[in-house]
Amino acid sequence: MGVDACRGVISVVERGKYIKAAVNSGKIMQSITEHKGCRASAKTGRASCGSQAGRGDLPVEIWERVKNHPCYSEDAHHHYARMHVAVAPACNIQCNYCNRKYDCANESRPGVVSEKLTPEQAVRKVIAVATTIPQMTVLGIAGPGDALANPAKTFKTLALVTEAAPDIKLCLSTNGLALPDYVDTIVRAKVDHVTITINMVDPEIGAKIYPWIFFNHKRYTGIEAARILTNRQLQGLEMLSERGILCKINSVMIPNINDDHLVEVNKAVTSRGAFLHNIMPLISVPEHGTAFGLNGQRGPTAQELKTLQDACEGKINMMRHCRQCRADAVGLLGEDRSAEFTNDQVMKMDVHYDLEMRKAYQKRVENERVSKVAAGQKELAGVSGEMSAITVLVAVATKGSGLINEHFGHAKEFQLYELSTSGAKFVGLRRVEGYCQAGYGEEDRLSVIMRDIRDCHAVFVAKIGGCPKSGLIKAGIEPVDQFAYEYIEKSTIAWFRAYVGKVKRGEIQHVQRGVPPRWPGDRISAA
Amino acid sequence: MCSAACPRVGLEIGSLRRKEEYVPFKIIASQCTSCSACEPLCPNVAISEKGGNFVIEAAKCSECVGHFDEPQCAAACPVDNTCVVDRALPRYQAPV
Numbered sequence: 001m002g003v004d005a006c007r008g009v010i011s012v013v014e015r016g017k018y019i020k021a022a023v024n025s026g027k028i029m030q031s032i033t034e035h036k037g038c039r040a041s042a043k044t045g046r047a048s049c050g051s052q053a054g055r056g057d058l059p060v061e062i063w064e065r066v067k068n069h070p071c072y073s074e075d076a077h078h079h080y081a082r083m084h085v086a087v088a089p090a091c092n093i094q095c096n097y098c099n100r101k102y103d104c105a106n107e108s109r110p111g112v113v114s115e116k117l118t119p120e121q122a123v124r125k126v127i128a129v130a131t132t133i134p135q136m137t138v139l140g141i142a143g144p145g146d147a148l149a150n151p152a153k154t155f156k157t158l159a160l161v162t163e164a165a166p167d168i169k170l171c172l173s174t175n176g177l178a179l180p181d182y183v184d185t186i187v188r189a190k191v192d193h194v195t196i197t198i199n200m201v202d203p204e205i206g207a208k209i210y211p212w213i214f215f216n217h218k219r220y221t222g223i224e225a226a227r228i229l230t231n232r233q234l235q236g237l238e239m240l241s242e243r244g245i246l247c248k249i250n251s252v253m254i255p256n257i258n259d260d261h262l263v264e265v266n267k268a269v270t271s272r273g274a275f276l277h278n279i280m281p282l283i284s285v286p287e288h289g290t291a292f293g294l295n296g297q298r299g300p301t302a303q304e305l306k307t308l309q310d311a312c313e314g315k316i317n318m319m320r321h322c323r324q325c326r327a328d329a330v331g332l333l334g335e336d337r338s339a340e341f342t343n344d345q346v347m348k349m350d351v352h353y354d355l356e357m358r359k360a361y362q363k364r365v366e367n368e369r370v371s372k373v374a375a376g377q378k379e380l381a382g383v384s385g386e387m388s389a390i391t392v393l394v395a396v397a398t399k400g401s402g403l404i405n406e407h408f409g410h411a412k413e414f415q416l417y418e419l420s421t422s423g424a425k426f427v428g429l430r431r432v433e434g435y436c437q438a439g440y441g442e443e444d445r446l447s448v449i450m451r452d453i454r455d456c457h458a459v460f461v462a463k464i465g466g467c468p469k470s471g472l473i474k475a476g477i478e479p480v481d482q483f484a485y486e487y488i489e490k491s492t493i494a495w496f497r498a499y500v501g502k503v504k505r506g507e508i509q510h511v512q513r514g515v516p517p518r519w520p521g522d523r524i525s526a527a
Numbered sequence: 528m529c530s531a532a533c534p535r536v537g538l539e540i541g542s543l544r545r546k547e548e549y550v551p552f553k554i555i556a557s558q559c560t561s562c563s564a565c566e567p568l569c570p571n572v573a574i575s576e577k578g579g580n581f582v583i584e585a586a587k588c589s590e591c592v593g594h595f596d597e598p599q600c601a602a603a604c605p606v607d608n609t610c611v612v613d614r615a616l617p618r619y620q621a622p623v
């Protein structure tokens with residue numbers, strides 16, 4: 001699809017805190033909490049800085065609920081998959097970044113269309129996927145419109161799935177307008193997680209984002225519309241929190257409209273019990289035909305996004321691995337296997353739900369996670385004694401499972417890890433997939449990747465060709481392939497240890513790479 | 528009596544209109560995204576999906592008069608000027 005190529009590159013980097021979890025006889029225990037240089041936690045006195053690495057300081061009960069959820073736990077996203085079923089085409093509001101020829105841009109990347117399903121077709125698809133991809137643990141209803149603007153279809157799908165596949169966690173996404181009316185239905189439907197898209201808490205700003213809403217059989221416009229919407233969203237969030245449902249807040253960052261204001265939004269949702277805040281970049285190009293696309297509203301740069309995410313981190317976990325998946329996405333985050341599961345194909349498949357097989361598979365995944373963490377811990381023990389202020393950023397080519405298992409030439413995205421004596425911390429993603437299409441030769445792809453990861457000291461890959469290898473070395477980025485198919489954390493820490501050693505012995509000099517420009521940090525911290 | 532019970536218009540007795548007097552709405556198929564937002568909102572169940580397209584049965588449409596202040600399909604439709612008055616059909620008396 002042509003529009004895919006125009007998709008913005010989302011790159012998120014974050015420095016600061018680090019949590020590492022050790023797994024002990026099935027129970028995850030926090031073993032190291034290192035928050036040196038953690039601005040946010042120093043400020044709040046909080047021991048952890050997110051659900052990135054492992055359990056951190058999450059209460060056991062919450063960790064149990066999020067540990068298999070690829071969106072709610074950064075660590076889980078290496079191992080577990082989610083799927084969305086597109087059963088909810090209608091919407092009850094209009095957003096300026098959305099063109100409803102396509103899917104909802106709140107939860108999906110704009111410019112893609114999903115195959116709409118009936119609840120019965122959706123359930124068949126869920127079972128087919130659950131059987132083929134046993135690490136699929138989460139089903140979400142995220143459009144293509146608003147889950148709660150299609151209550152009959154949404155709740156019917158959830159009920160059918162609960163019946164057929166009781167071990168699958170359910171989530172749904174909503175703009176929040178109808179939320180207060182459905183909170184009890186959501187509880188009854190055993191929904192684990194709800195995502196609410198909240199872009200503002202100030203109706204004046206809301207009027208610039210939402211031209212109208214449809215509420216109580218009336219169309220409202222302007223500030224009145226935005227006031228109703230924000231009241232309903234916050235009320236819905238409070239009601240869900242009271243009932244113990246985990247809420248993730250999605251916010252679309254729109255430069256010069258709500259960028260600075262999202263700090264206020266962050267405070268408002270934190271105080272109302274939201275669990276995770278996911279600030280996503282506006283993706284805006286004229287071809288999508290959205291109001292913002294047509295009026296030239298730009299999206300934020302990776303750096304602007306990171307600065308804002310950093311400014312918001314503190315009392316609430318910030319999500320930094322969101323892939324803005326489409327409403328019919330299937331698979332691990334970052335991969336999309338929806339093409340294998342079109343309605344036609346699903347109808348042809350022999351679907352039979354095998355709970356035992358899924359349980360056994362997931363047990364193996366858990367064992368993998370345990371050994372991954374243990375291997376990382378062991379490696380870390382070697383560096384933690386060293387006192388070194390050096391932090392370096394490295395890029396990793398991976399297909400999942402926490403392994404360095406992707407060929408440099410095939411990587412659609414690189415995962416960024418920040419390495420320091422406190423360990424390896426996942427800090428974001430750099431996408432390159434949009435560029436590897438026809439019209440771009442190898443040469444171009446390489447220079448695009450080098451630009452995207454220019455702030456990295458090394459790139460870890462399973463394999464790399466001679467040409468890109470020398471290109472990277474010339475650009476000062478070390479291609480590392482001796483850790484092929486090994487665990488990311490263990491390998492990156494081992495490399496880091498050697499790096500620090502070389503610096504100490506004076507063999508090489510540590511240089512900070514490509515420090516990106518600051519923006520709008522000053523304004524934000526003043527706000 | 529009948530005026531109070533009438534789900535359609537609730538007009539004064541004596542001024543009950545025949546169904547042609549309503550202004551039927553239609554959906555401009557080329558603009559419709561088939562999002563289904565309008566369908567459950569129609570108080571007269573005039574909207575249905577026919578082979579992937581949403582259509583309004585003109586004979587059932589009352590322009591929502593007596594039910595709501597605005598035509599529901601037009602108010603909820605995400606595409607401007609897609610649920611519109613069908614001028615091709617007779618219109619004896621525009622509602623005030």
Ligand code: SF4
Nearest residue numbers: 071107322323324325
């Ligand atoms: S869009 Fe973001 S939150 Fe939703 S499934 Fe994808 S990664 Fe998770």
Ligand code: SF4
Nearest residue numbers: 569588589591598600
């Ligand atoms: S105007 Fe009202 S009665 Fe007519 S089709 Fe639309 S919703 Fe139904």
Ligand code: SF4
Nearest residue numbers: 559560562563565604
């Ligand atoms: S609301 Fe509009 S776009 Fe959606 S199905 Fe009805 S007529 Fe079509």
